[in-house]
Amino acid sequence: MDQIQHPEPPEKGVSTTVPAPLRAIQERVYACIQCGTCTGSCPNAFAMDYTPRAMWRLVLMGEKETLFNSRTFLLCSACYYCTLRCPRGLPLTETMEELKQIAARENHPVHKKSVLFYRNFLESVRRHGRVREMEFMTLYFLSLKNPFTPLQFTPLGLRLMGKGKVGIQVPSKGQRRLEALFRKAEELEEQE
Ligand code: SF4
Ligand code: SF4
Numbered sequence: 001m002d003q004i005q006h007p008e009p010p011e012k013g014v015s016t017t018v019p020a021p022l023r024a025i026q027e028r029v030y031a032c033i034q035c036g037t038c039t040g041s042c043p044n045a046f047a048m049d050y051t052p053r054a055m056w057r058l059v060l061m062g063e064k065e066t067l068f069n070s071r072t073f074l075l076c077s078a079c080y081y082c083t084l085r086c087p088r089g090l091p092l093t094e095t096m097e098e099l100k101q102i103a104a105r106e107n108h109p110v111h112k113k114s115v116l117f118y119r120n121f122l123e124s125v126r127r128h129g130r131v132r133e134m135e136f137m138t139l140y141f142l143s144l145k146n147p148f149t150p151l152q153f154t155p156l157g158l159r160l161m162g163k164g165k166v167g168i169q170v171p172s173k174g175q176r177r178l179e180a181l182f183r184k185a186e187e188l189e190e191q192e
Contacts, residue, residue, distance in 0.1 A: 021064075021102045021106070022059060022062060022064055022067075022102075024098075025059050025095055025098055025099065025102075026059055026060060026062070028090065028091055028094075028095050029056045029059055029060065029090055029092070029095060030060070031088045031090060032053075032056045032057075032060065032088060032090060033087070033088060034053060034056075034057060035053075035087060036051075036053045037082070037085050037086060037087060038052040038053055038056070038082035038085070038086055038092055039051040039052050039053040039054075041081045041082050041084075041085045042076075042081065042082055043077070043079060043081065044075045044076065044077060047075055048070075048071065048072040048075050049070050049071055049072060050070050050072045051072075052072065052076075052082055052092065052096075055067065055070065055072045055073070056092075058070075067099070068102075068103055068106075068108050068110065068111075069110055071110075071111075071114075073096045073099035073100055073103070074100060074103075074111060074114050076093070076096035076097075076100075078093050078096070078097065079093075080093045100118075103115070104118070113144065116140060116143045116144060117140055119143070120136055120139040120140040120143055121136055121140075122182075123136075123139060124136040124139065125178065126174075126176065126178055126179065126182050127172070127173060127174030127175075127176055128174040128175070129174075129175075129177050129178050132169050133166045133169075134166050134167065134168060134169035135169045135170075135171045135172070137153070137157075138169075138171055139171060141153075
């Protein structure tokens with residue numbers, strides 16, 4: 001497998017004119033000393049275009065465009081390893097999560113597919129209390145509005161069906177037993 005080259009952010013100082021949605025994020029990582037422990041700890045760093053350390057540098061410089069064109073924060077699987085090991089005790093996992101939320105709120109075209117993927121995953125959980133794989137993928141493909149995308153996944157789908165890993169599922173509304181939980185979470189998010 002080809003090794004991903006991790007570009008370095010340009011060497012500039014900490015920016016004091018940070019775009020609005022990044023201001024709170026910058027405050028959270030202001031004490032970063034660029035030691036690289038987060039990168040060394042991250043199990044997903046090999047697949048990221050910028051390493052976590054380089055990403056915090058981009059945040060501090062207010063490089064919003066470069067940051068949101070990167071897929072680094074989307075590849076964070078919230079394992080909390082970097083947060084546990086950061087010598088400055090910074091809330092790195094939560095900050096990765098906030099970057100995902102900003103990207104979703106601002107509808108960044110680069111992340112459109114990932115955002116739709118997350119939304120449809122959650123919609124399936126909301127309906128049934130757990131993800132129903134085939135229904136989830138059907139909803140995801142419909143939301144992409146591209147009839148050719150499902151074709152790319154047909155061989156994989158057939159293989160998984162052949163091994164009994166997934167079965168045919170017609171999307172249904174489900175019993176929505178987690179509806180109250182989802183509504184409460186939405187309410188709390190709106191208050192933030
Ligand atoms: S481990 Fe903490 S201090 Fe070190 S580079 Fe990462 S965020 Fe900065
Ligand atoms: S929480 Fe995210 S960024 Fe931190 S080590 Fe885990 S995957 Fe990497």
